[in-house]
Amino acid sequence: QVQLVESGGGLVQPGGSLTLGCVASGTVFSMEVMGWYRQAPGKQRELVASVTRGGSVNYADSVKGRSTIVRANANNMVSLELNNLKLEDAAVYYCHGRHYDNNYWGQGTQVTVSS
Numbered sequence: 001q002v003q004l005v006e007s008g009g010g011l012v013q014p015g016g017s018l019t020l021g022c023v024a025s026g027t028v029f030s031m032e033v034m035g036w037y038r039q040a041p042g043k044q045r046e047l048v049a050s051v052t053r054g055g056s057v058n059y060a061d062s063v064k065g066r067s068t069i070v071r072a073n074a075n076n077m078v079s080l081e082l083n084n085l086k087l088e089d090a091a092v093y094y095c096h097g098r099h100y101d102n103n104y105w106g107q108g109t110q111v112t113v114s115s
Contacts, residue, residue, distance in 0.1 A: 002026045002104050004095045009109035016113075017083045022095030022106055024076035031097040031104075034071055034078040038091035038111075045094070049080055062088070085113050 008020040020036065035050025035058075049059045049069040057069055068081045076097070082089060090113040095106035 002097070002102075004097055004104050004106035006093070006095045006106045006109040009093060009111045011112045011114060012085050013115050014085060014087060014113055016085050017081065018085065018111065020080045020082075020093055020095075020109060020111075022078050024097055024104065027076060027099075029099055030073045031076055031099045033096075033098045034076070035069065035096050036078070036080045037094045037096055038089075039094070039108075040088075040091040043091075048093070050096075051078065082111075085111075087113050089113050 003025050004022055006022050012018050030053050033050055033052050036048040037045050038048050039045040047060055048063055049067055051057045051069050051071045053073055066083045071078045090111055092108040092110050094108045097104040
């Protein structure tokens with residue numbers, strides 16, 4: 001059974017930085033795509049950033065220029081660094097992995113942005 005386990009998150013002041021980590025267990029394959037989504041209260045889940053097995057990255061416009069996604073294929077690990085955090089970055093962040101038609105999700109980690 002594939003499981004994605006997130007780490008990081010918590011309370012951050014506006015303008016601060018944080019790093020989220022995720023590792024997939026229970027799998028012997030390297031996922032085609034890994035990334036991060038987020039969902040704020042009352043809003044739909046949205047893509048934050050993703051990276052393919054080949055290293056192609058994609059960022060949401062809202063975080064472009066202030067975020068970095070890094071992946072370690074061998075270990076099915078992915079991290080997301082977010083800088084210059086804004087109030088609107090507050091959300092539950094979910095790690096996501098996709099392999100062919102199968103999608104896998106972590107349980108989510110809360111990011112709160114407040115002074």
